[in-house]
Amino acid sequence: MERKEFLNLVGISVGAVILQNCVSGCTKASDPAPAAVTPPASGGGNVGGGNAAVVGLTGNNLLSKGVIDFTIDLTSTTFADLKTNGKALVSGDVIIARTKTGDFLVVEKACTHAQTTVDYNADKNNFVCNNHGSIFDSTGNVTNGPATKALKKYNATFDSAKNTLKIA
Numbered sequence: 177m178e179r180k181e182f183l184n185l186v187g188i189s190v191g192a193v194i195l196q197n198c199v200s201g202c203t204k205a206s207d208p209a210p211a212a213v214t215p216p217a218s219g220g221g222n223v224g225g226g227n228a229a230v231v232g233l234t235g236n237n238l239l240s241k242g243v244i245d246f247t248i249d250l251t252s253t254t255f256a257d258l259k260t261n262g263k264a265l266v267s268g269d270v271i272i273a274r275t276k277t278g279d280f281l282v283v284e285k286a287c288t289h290a291q292t293t294v295d296y297n298a299d300k301n302n303f304v305c306n307n308h309g310s311i312f313d314s315t316g317n318v319t320n321g322p323a324t325k326a327l328k329k330y331n332a333t334f335d336s337a338k339n340t341l342k343i344a
């Protein structure tokens with residue numbers, strides 16, 4: 177290989193590496209900052225995912241098994257997160273949230289856009305899908321797309337004497 181040919185080859189290679197690094201790493205001052213990701217309030221686990229043996233859960237919390245109708249024992253450690261205002265958890269096919277003022281909200285967990293599990297945002301008292309950004313209000317109605325269909329809302333009845341929550 178001639179010296180000139182070698183230098184041309186090296187020059188092309190170095191240029192390609194610099195271009196690749198710049199394309200993947202260079203930003204302009206005018207580029208928007210990346211959107212903040214809301215940390216999931218619900219943790220990401222699924223408490224009592226339809227298993228009848230789960231302590232503190234009776235009834236059905238899975239759509240595949242019929243109508244959602246179940247009761248949870250709030251004294252059970254399984255559902256301990258719901259003792260704290262502003263917390264939420266997923267159980268079966270629903271997400272159960274306790275608002276900052278202590279009320280209970282229950283909606284289907286699957287975003288109506290592409291079925292990603294939604295999270296509860298206690299500060300805004302709404303449900304957020306971090307997949308494509310859909311937002312649902314506390315009753316499940318869409319306030320920001322791309323989802324266009326509301327989340328199904330379930331009734332949550334708190335029995336203070338028994339410390340149970342019936343969801344149907």
Ligand code: FES
Pocket residue numbers: 287288289290291292305306307308309310321322323
């Ligand atoms: S899956 Fe929820 S916004 Fe797309």
